[in-house]
Amino acid sequence: MDLKLILPTKKYYNQIEEYKKSFLAANSSMDGTGSLRRKNVDEWLKESRDHHLGKNLPDGFVQATQYLCVRTSDDKLVGMLQIRHELTDFLLNFGGHIGDSIAVDERGKGYGKEILRLGLEKCKKLGIKKVLITCLDTNVASRKCILANGGKFEDKRTLNRTVNDLTVSETLERYWIEL
Numbered sequence: 001m002d003l004k005l006i007l008p009t010k011k012y013y014n015q016i017e018e019y020k021k022s023f024l025a026a027n028s029s030m031d032g033t034g035s036l037r038r039k040n041v042d043e044w045l046k047e048s049r050d051h052h053l054g055k056n057l058p059d060g061f062v063q064a065t066q067y068l069c070v071r072t073s074d075d076k077l078v079g080m081l082q083i084r085h086e087l088t089d090f091l092l093n094f095g096g097h098i099g100d101s102i103a104v105d106e107r108g109k110g111y112g113k114e115i116l117r118l119g120l121e122k123c124k125k126l127g128i129k130k131v132l133i134t135c136l137d138t139n140v141a142s143r144k145c146i147l148a149n150g151g152k153f154e155d156k157r158t159l160n161r162t163v164n165d166l167t168v169s170e171t172l173e174r175y176w177i178e179l
């Protein structure tokens with residue numbers, strides 16, 4: 001497939017903004033985009049650079065590399081992927097090493113499987129030997145992408161979060177991929 005992972009740059013400024021808008025409009029989960037939901041693109045580009053270098057990490061955050069997934073033929077931003085270089089307790093239980101997403105209008109073409117394959121190559125280069133990837137137990141497409149890349153199911157864990165004073169309970173499936 002004609003996809004590659006690259007570090008974010010200003011060249012993709014408008015496409016990153018559009019990516020964010022389209023996810024918000026579709027009410028789609030913005031996995032693998034770091035803080036893009038909360039920040040403007042300038043702030044997000046700076047934060048991505050910093051976190052890639054392990055600089056200015058908020059408490060409890062680890063070094064993480066943000067990638068854009070670009071289709072070479074037309075230079076279109078079709079996905080995003082983030083690699084957390086190590087696991088904190090939270091990441092070990094719920095978040096995993098990798099988060100990713102595919103643009104709303106580019107789904108169902110096999111890109112979800114491919115972005116994860118490319119992400120695993122990057123993990124290997126970082127020296128990560130066993131990659132943890134999690135997905136909500138309701139996320140059929142994500143589970144298929146993980147299984148297609150050799151994910152071995154370990155267990156499910158429940159995350160309780162408070163949203164607008166309400167406790168929301170989510171069940172995450174945890175998969176390991178040995179590199």
Ligand SMILES: CC(C)(COP(=O)(O)OP(=O)(O)OC[C@H]1O[C@@H](n2cnc3c(N)ncnc32)[C@H](O)[C@@H]1OP(=O)(O)O)[C@@H](O)C(=O)NCCC(=O)NCCS
Pocket residue numbers: 028029030031099100101102103106107108109110111112113114134135136139140141142144145148
């Ligand atoms: C999960 C996600 C990355 C999948 O991307 P995608 O490009 O559609 O995935 P693919 O085209 O490679 O499809 C993978 C499999 O899921 C299936 N699939 C795709 N969308 C689906 C859907 N909405 N419902 C059920 N199955 C679906 C495909 O048919 C394919 O199945 P197959 O293995 O039987 O062929 C994408 O839906 C997404 O960005 N979702 C929002 C963010 C997210 O959930 N990220 C994952 C977090 S862990």
